[in-house]
Amino acid sequence: MNNATQTPAPSQQRIIKKYPNRRLYDTITSSYITLMEVKALVMKREAFEVIDVKTGDNITRSILLQIILEEEASGSPMFTxxxxxxxxxxxxxxxxxxxxxxxxxxxxxxxxxxxxxxxxxxxxxxxxxxxxxxxxxxxxxxxxxxxxxxxxxxxxxxxxxxxxxxxxxxxxxxxxx
Known part of the structure; x- marks a missing residue:
């Protein structure tokens, strides 16, 4: 079972690293996670940042927009x-x-x-x-x-x-x- 939805200790900032191969790595659970698991973190209101390993840039907004795009394409869009x-x-x-x-x-x-x-x-x-x-x-x-x-x-x-x-x-x- 994937531990990606495990709650981090209050003193730990959840960092998700995005590698050039487009994979997301959760540093709290030490495992690769999917966009849907990132969505689960959002739904549980867990604070996190997504960092591009190659550039060091914070790309959290980009990942959130990607989740929205997938949700919009899934058949019941929110935005006309x-x-x-x-x-x-x-x-x-x-x-x-x-x-x-x-x-x-x-x-x-x-x-x-x-x-x-x-x-x-x-x-x-x-x-x-x-x-x-x-x-x-x-x-x-x-x-x-x-x-x-x-x-x-x-x-x-x-x-x-x-x-x-x-x-x-x-x-x-x-x-x-």
């Missing part, structure tokens, strides 16, 4: 083509730096809503679930209301920031907006 096209258009755009934070905060809000829902739904009887299903749109709106308000607030902040940056840039050229 228009969403992916929109994300691509943000690269090189003035909003690129802000989009990551915006998406991160919204995903965290969704996780918070999911956690609250799971806590509140403990002990639901079948009758209670039936009632919930009939009230689903209002209930979801109530739970997501905070998330939507937070999104509007973040967008307003981004707009303000862009306006200030534009004014500063125009000021450098002696122009006023």
């Amino acid at each position: 083509a228009p969403v992916l096209e929109s994300l691509i258009r943000f690269y090189g755009h003035a909003m690129q730096g802000m989009l990551g934070g915006y998406l991160e905060k919204n995903i965290q809000s969704l996780i918070d809503v999911q956690t609250r829902f799971a806590e509140q739904s403990k002990g639901f009887t079948p009758e209670m679930w039936s009632q919930f299903v009939t009230l689903q749109p209002p209930a979801l709106q109530a739970m997501m209301g905070g998330s939507l308000e937070q999104s509007k607030h973040i967008l307003a902040q981004m707009q303000e920031q862009m306006q200030k940056q534009t004014e500063q840039m125009l000021g450098v050229f002696g122009l006023k907006s």
Whole structure:
């Protein structure tokens, strides 16, 4: 049995080495692991870094993107083509730096809503679930209301920031907006 999912001691940082032959080596378990085992580490919220042995670069993001690509190709994608096209258009755009934070905060809000829902739904009887299903749109709106308000607030902040940056840039050229 592969010990790749063994939990490291709290003082140990899990390092996964990527070799030129594309194999991943878990230094905690002293064994080669697959991308799906790396995905299992993510699902268990275990901290790790993936280091390219040849260059010494941290390639964790690249490996995570590879996992997402495999998940997207597996038959039930999360992202539609228009969403992916929109994300691509943000690269090189003035909003690129802000989009990551915006998406991160919204995903965290969704996780918070999911956690609250799971806590509140403990002990639901079948009758209670039936009632919930009939009230689903209002209930979801109530739970997501905070998330939507937070999104509007973040967008307003981004707009303000862009306006200030534009004014500063125009000021450098002696122009006023």
